[in-house]
Every structure is written in structure tokens, then in C-alpha cells.
Amino acid sequence: MIKSVLLCASLLMLAGGSARAAERGSPTPACPQGVLTLRLLRSINNPPQPDVVAAWEAANPCVKIEVNEVPFGQLADKISVLAASGNPPDILGYDGPNTASYAAAGVLLPLDPFLPAGFKDDVTQASLTEHSYLGKLYSPGTQQTTLAMFYNATLLDKLDIHPPRDLKSGWTWAQALEAIKKCQQGDGDDVAIWGLAPSHFGTGQPGFVYRDLLFQRSAGDPKAPPDSSAYKTYFAISPDGKTADGWLNTPEAIAGATFYRDLFNVAKVTPKAGIPTAFQDGHACFTLDTSYFMAGLIKNDPGFKWGVTPLPYIRSPIVHTGSVTLGVSSKTKYPAEAAKFVIDVSTGTPAEAYAHRARILPVLKSVGGKMPELNEYPLSIFYAELTAWGQPRPPSPHFAQYDKVVSDALRDIAYGADPKTRLDAAVRTLQPILSR
Amino acid sequence: MLRDSLYSYQLLNPDDRLFVGLQNYAELLTNPDTLQSFGVTFGFAAGTIAVVIPLSFLLAVYLNGRLPMRAVVRTVVFLPVVTSAVVIATMWTFLLDPANGLINGALSGLGLPRLAFLTSKSQALPSVVLVTVWQQLGFATVLFLSGLQGIPNELEDAARVDGASALQRLRHVVLPLMGRTTLFVVVIMTVFALQSFAPSLIMTSGGPEGTTNFVVYNIYQTAFSLQQPGMASAISAVFMFIVLGISLVQMGLLRTKWNY
Numbered sequence: 001m002i003k004s005v006l007l008c009a010s011l012l013m014l015a016g017g018s019a020r021a022a023e024r025g026s027p028t029p030a031c032p033q034g035v036l037t038l039r040l041l042r043s044i045n046n047p048p049q050p051d052v053v054a055a056w057e058a059a060n061p062c063v064k065i066e067v068n069e070v071p072f073g074q075l076a077d078k079i080s081v082l083a084a085s086g087n088p089p090d091i092l093g094y095d096g097p098n099t100a101s102y103a104a105a106g107v108l109l110p111l112d113p114f115l116p117a118g119f120k121d122d123v124t125q126a127s128l129t130e131h132s133y134l135g136k137l138y139s140p141g142t143q144q145t146t147l148a149m150f151y152n153a154t155l156l157d158k159l160d161i162h163p164p165r166d167l168k169s170g171w172t173w174a175q176a177l178e179a180i181k182k183c184q185q186g187d188g189d190d191v192a193i194w195g196l197a198p199s200h201f202g203t204g205q206p207g208f209v210y211r212d213l214l215f216q217r218s219a220g221d222p223k224a225p226p227d228s229s230a231y232k233t234y235f236a237i238s239p240d241g242k243t244a245d246g247w248l249n250t251p252e253a254i255a256g257a258t259f260y261r262d263l264f265n266v267a268k269v270t271p272k273a274g275i276p277t278a279f280q281d282g283h284a285c286f287t288l289d290t291s292y293f294m295a296g297l298i299k300n301d302p303g304f305k306w307g308v309t310p311l312p313y314i315r316s317p318i319v320h321t322g323s324v325t326l327g328v329s330s331k332t333k334y335p336a337e338a339a340k341f342v343i344d345v346s347t348g349t350p351a352e353a354y355a356h357r358a359r360i361l362p363v364l365k366s367v368g369g370k371m372p373e374l375n376e377y378p379l380s381i382f383y384a385e386l387t388a389w390g391q392p393r394p395p396s397p398h399f400a401q402y403d404k405v406v407s408d409a410l411r412d413i414a415y416g417a418d419p420k421t422r423l424d425a426a427v428r429t430l431q432p433i434l435s436r
Numbered sequence: 437m438l439r440d441s442l443y444s445y446q447l448l449n450p451d452d453r454l455f456v457g458l459q460n461y462a463e464l465l466t467n468p469d470t471l472q473s474f475g476v477t478f479g480f481a482a483g484t485i486a487v488v489i490p491l492s493f494l495l496a497v498y499l500n501g502r503l504p505m506r507a508v509v510r511t512v513v514f515l516p517v518v519t520s521a522v523v524i525a526t527m528w529t530f531l532l533d534p535a536n537g538l539i540n541g542a543l544s545g546l547g548l549p550r551l552a553f554l555t556s557k558s559q560a561l562p563s564v565v566l567v568t569v570w571q572q573l574g575f576a577t578v579l580f581l582s583g584l585q586g587i588p589n590e591l592e593d594a595a596r597v598d599g600a601s602a603l604q605r606l607r608h609v610v611l612p613l614m615g616r617t618t619l620f621v622v623v624i625m626t627v628f629a630l631q632s633f634a635p636s637l638i639m640t641s642g643g644p645e646g647t648t649n650f651v652v653y654n655i656y657q658t659a660f661s662l663q664q665p666g667m668a669s670a671i672s673a674v675f676m677f678i679v680l681g682i683s684l685v686q687m688g689l690l691r692t693k694w695n696y
Contacts, residue, residue: 077660080447105448189550191535203641271535272555404661408643415555415644422645429469433662436444 031062038338040065041082042093043072046324047142047354048345056345063337065091072324073203076400083107090332091342096130096139096322097393097403100241103133104397109328110136114339126321126390127363133397139325140346141363143354145290146319146385147211148378149176149312150297152285153305155183155193163309165377167384170310170317173215173259176286180269183285187268195269197284200276206264207411209393209403210320211288216256217391218313234316237434241396244430248406249423256314257410257419264414272415291382295359308378310385321390323360361386398434405430441669447659453666460670470671472646473654474678476561480650481629483565488576488625489618495573496580497606514574521571525638528567529554532639554640560648564635572628576621583617584610619690623683630679651675 024034042048048056053065068089070078075094082088083105094102102108120128120137127141149171151163161179164170171179180195201208213236220233229250232238237247247253263270279287280302287293288311297306311319326346328338344350346363352370355362361382362368374383396402409426413419441460445453464470495513499506516524531538532553540550553563587610595605636642636653643649649657651671659668 080660080663083448084450102448105446106452107448189544205641272552273534275536398663401662404657408641411641412643412645415552415557417557417645425469432463433664 033062035062035064036334036337037064037066038091038332038334038341039089040067040091040093040341041075041078041089042067042069042326043075043324044069046072046093048093048326048350049354052345052350052354055350056341060340063341065341075324079107086331088329088331090329090334090338092327092329093324094327096127096141096325097395097399099131099138099325099327100133100395100397101400102327103136103138106330108138109330109332109335109339110138111140111328111339111343112136114336114343115140116343122364122366124363124365124368124386126386126392129395130322130392131325139327140343141325142346142351143323143325143358143360144321144363144386144390145292145323145361146321146382146390147214147288147290147311148308148319148381148385149310150279150287150289150293151307151309152183152279152282153307155285155304157305159183163307165307165309165381167310167317167381167388171312173218173312173314176312177263177267177269180286181267184269191271193282194271194278194284195267195286196263197278197287198271198273198276199288202407204273204276205411206272206414207407207409209407209410210322212260212410212414213393213406214311214318214320215260215314216253218318219252219256219259219315220250221252221316223316230315234318235391235394237394237396237402241394241398242434244402244434245427248430249420249427252315254420254423257413257423259314260410261413261416261419265416291359291361291379294378295357298359308381310381311389317385317389318391319385319389320393321386322393396434398436401433402430405433437669437672440666441673443666444664445666446663447665448663450665456666460667461674463667464670464674469646469649470654473649473651474675476647476649477630477632477651480561480565480568480632480648481626483562484568484572484629485622485625487565487569488572489622491569492573492576492621493580493614493618495577496584497610499577499581500584510577513577516571517574517578519571521634522638524567524571525634529639532563555644557644557647560640560644564632564639564648567635567639568629568632572625576625579621579624580614580617583614587613615690619687622690623686626682626686627679630675630682 024036027034053067057063057065076098079092079094079102088107092108099108115137119140123141124144127144128137131137131139131141149163156163156179159182161182163179183193184191184195185193198204199206199208199211201211206212217234217236220235221230222234224230230252232247233250233252233256235247236253237244264272275281275283278284280297280300282302282304294308310317326342328335328342332338351362351364351367354360355367355371359379362371368374373379393399394402405426409422412422442455442457443453444456444460499510534540534550534552534555539553544550551559553559591609591613592605595609600608631652632650633652633656636648636650640648642653642657655668655671658671659665
């Protein structure tokens, strides 16, 4: 059956023209070796943007980039199928936390030989960790993201609630919950304005690891002794990425997951399913989102005052880092050309222009130095979080599997499952996979 | 598929494979999630068939008569059959939404509490059964209708002359002669139900707590998300033999005693 699925997928790709190998056209006076066409797979609305690709093609007239797109939710599955096909695209836009998985499976090419001298010194630590495997760098990184809590200031001003604007005075979740409860209008089946907007990450269901695992990780403590459950809760996986038992299901993690469940089922301040645009539409007081969301609010005025406050925490502040990024397929016949594209569009002017326009956090310190807005509210909140609180999603050569199993567990907990039972079940599923 | 089920490897790197013999099968039989997915799937198939078969037969009887609105009813009932399963799953996800869904809106309008159709452990599977019944009813009805129209009028006429009432003719003439059609509909509906995938993928992601984690969806997740195509092949092989066995049993139990 698996082979049939793969065969069908391959046939579909052939029909769509996306499974052709990179190829050179006939020689021309300007391109004596012929025009090379490299294939790029990216998720919709993610870098590299069309204008960046066009600018690079103009500067490199002997190389064309053939772009294929899939929704972000299908990206990992698509890459799995293409990697197995033996003829994957030359350039892969993928989710950064999967770097170790793809590197361990031999899907990605290490970029170290193609990087300019001193490049790694310019990369922020979170990105360097996330995009490296066994000491080699597999992606220069295109952007960084962290979560913060957006609030409807028009609603909160009326309640005389003024969320903090710096990390030092950031709320705990207990403090945030008080404000969320006060701001919510209605209860039971008749809620006009929710305290906290539903998640719009992933499938739109609760449980997305990037957002929702933070509840239990923040119940841990990185300053606790390394053999303590508080320390393990904060990191949520062993340092070698092979053990979840005793890291994901600690008493602190269960307490954090219980708080998370109660938001949906006891306090009932956030819906289990709902409108992804609840905050923008004025139907939610708070929402958890990235700086990318801020660009949308600036572009399309929601009609109310809004602000940003640091992400609340239970015991220790923490935000997840990581975003989509670009890498080179290990099976490309043109590694130098593909690597040049990836490095060119991820650094220098294209990186600066994209960071300014999309309000994302840059991967390179040199780009950050040219963005004064990083030190201005509200973007300063995200940048401060990135540098002070940022942690990669639990790094592992099996992150994709970890992500799937933990997301399912958190979704069930949000729907009302017992946190201990469900986290233990997740560990039971995950542990044999991580141990391989 | 059988060969793949004897190996452990990742889809990302299929060349790096390890021969594990029957280990995937041994793990499958002790994995509570996989066993749950088999239970859920057979429960779903039984629920779907239990509702579809009698309902579609009654609809077919209605459409076979000379009652009003037959053409409209036939169109309405058959429309979901020719609609994509993905479209149907997406549409019902919106309809069943707890906050903004039309059905909960109607319940709320009637003063009834809103229901967590797709997020409640006890309601998710019945909700998916309901959606599947809505989709498959038309096809089963058309099959039964063609069976009814194939019964010679003389047989019913003879029963009528003998003084049999409409109910008696249905029970003693029509039903026994519909044996072959019923067998076909039951087998087809069973296969359709066991193949169910779109509702898990689009409406529930297999949740909550695995209550809609159908085997085909489980195979997909095991192969692609969990990167265990060897295990997914083992589940596929076991499932294939079970489905084959169920079909054979159904054909044996429902073998027709009458012909015309």
C-alpha cells in the first residue's frame, strides 16, 4: 500500500512537472553552458518571495528557479515523499526544527564548504543550534520567530488593565489569566468576546507544539539541577534527542498541561475550535502570535488599539524559536549553484529587505544591526524574547515524529483528556521511535 | 508491501533499511494505539452499515412507488455521492463547528445546549458516522432501487391476488428476492466504510484520543508523519487480510436462497 501511495504521488508529480531533474538548456552566447533550471519547493507565503527569486534570476541570468508550492501543513509529508522518490527538488524550503531529522536521513547537504568565512559567527545562537547537526550547518536561516501576547488595548483600557511592555515585568500565566477572565464577555454558549483567541497555527486545532508546548515547558526551570524533573521539564527532551520519558511527562509538565487544559475546560476562556481571525475581528481580547502577525495588523488596521506584551509563563520564561528556512538537497546534481542561491537570498540585501518588510526577526546579527526598529516597541518585545528567552523546539533527529505525537497529545488535553494519562501515552508511542 | 513489512526504515531514507522479520507484526499486536484504530474502524463500519442499509432500502421502496416528489428526493439523496469526500468533510467541519456552525446555531436557537460534535470523545465517532451515512445513502439507495425494479411484476401481482397486504408482499416476496442486491450493498458499504480516510484527516485528525483514528488514516500517519513505513506496511497487510475475511464471511452469511 505504501508503494502504491508513493507510486501515485510520483505519477502526480510527474504530471505536474515537478519531478523533473534539474537540467541545462541549450548553450546561448550569454550562457555557454546553457541555462540551468533548479527546482525549489517552498510552502505558500513563505520565503523566498517571488520578487527575491526574480531579482536573483536577473543577477544570475544563466540559472532559472522553478518554484513549486504546497500549503505549510503538507510540507513535511511532501518532502518525505520527494526524498523517497530519489529525485527531490534541488532546493528545499522546510521547517527549521526538522533540520536534524533531514540531516540524519541524508536529505540535506551540509553547506559549510559554500559559506563565506566567519559566517557562523554572524548567526544568532538559536538559529545556529537549530540549523546544525553534528557540527555541520545545513541552512543559513531566512528568519526567526518568537511568540508574544497581543492584546486589544481598546478593550483593556476600559478595564484599566495595562499589560507590561518589557520582559522584566512580564506576566506569569496566573496574572495573565486574571486579565483574560476580566476581559472576556459572556460565558457558556454565549461568548461575544473570548478572553484568548483560538490558535491559528497548523491545522487550526489546539496543540501546535510551537505554541502550546510552552505551557508545560515554562513550568520547568533551566536553573534547577540537571537531574531534577524541573530541569527536564524545561527542555522536554534529553540532550541527545533520544529520550522523552522523564522529560515530557514529569510532575511539572503535567501541572503545566493541566493549566493548559483548564484554560479550555474550567476557566473556559478560549474555544476548542473557532475563528482563526477572532483577534483581528475584535472577538478576542488576547492572542498568542509572532511578529509576522504584527505586520498584518499594521497593513490592515483592525479598527481598535492593540499592543504586545511578553509571553506569559508558569515558572520560567521561555519562547520557541525557529521558522521555515532553505536548504539544499543532498541529491542535487548542482550543489554549488543551489547553495549559492540559498546563501544569496538568505543573506545581504534580500535578507535585510525581507526583515524590514515582513517584520520578522533576522537570523544574522549583521542584519539585526541595520534594523533600528528591533529596539522599538513593539518589535523590541519579540527581539528581547528571542535573545533572552529563546529556545529551539526540542531538538532531535526525530523531531518530526516528536512534533506529531506531542501535538496530538496536547490537542487531546485541550479537548479534556487527563494530562498525565495522555502525556504517558505520548511517551509510550514516542520512545521506541526516538530510541532507533 | 509484504516485503516492506519485514523491514525497519524511514521514508526519508528508504535505502538504509534493517531486516526485522516479524517484529513489526509483533509490535502491531501489542500497540494499544493500533489496536484501538482497528476497533474504531470496525465500530465505524458496523455503525454506518446498520444505519445505511435499512434507511437506503426504505428510501428505495419509496422511490420505487408512485409517490410525489420522487425526482426531487432522488436528486437530493444522490447529490452527496457525486461530491468529493474532501469537500464533504470540509463542509461538515464548518456545519458542526461548536461556535459558528449552522447545526449548533440551530440547536442554540431552539434553546438547546451547543454540542462539541468533533471535539468530544463520545460524540466524534457518531458525528463522523452521521456524515458518512449522509454521503453514502444515495449510492446504496440507487443500488436497492435497481434491485427492486428488477423484480418481475408477476410475482407481486400473484401475491396480491392471493390476498397479501403491502407489508406481507414486502416481507415475503420483495425481501427474499433482494438477497443478491443486499449482499452487494453490504459488501460495498463495508469496503467503503473500512476505506474511510477524509473525515479523520480533515475533520478530527484522528482524535479526540484516537476515537476517530481509522486504520487507513493510521497507516498514513505511521508511514508519513511517524516515518515508519515498515510498520505501516505491516498494518496494511493485516488490515487487507481482515477485510478479505470479513467480505468472505458476509458473502457466506448473506448467500441468497432465492433466484428469479
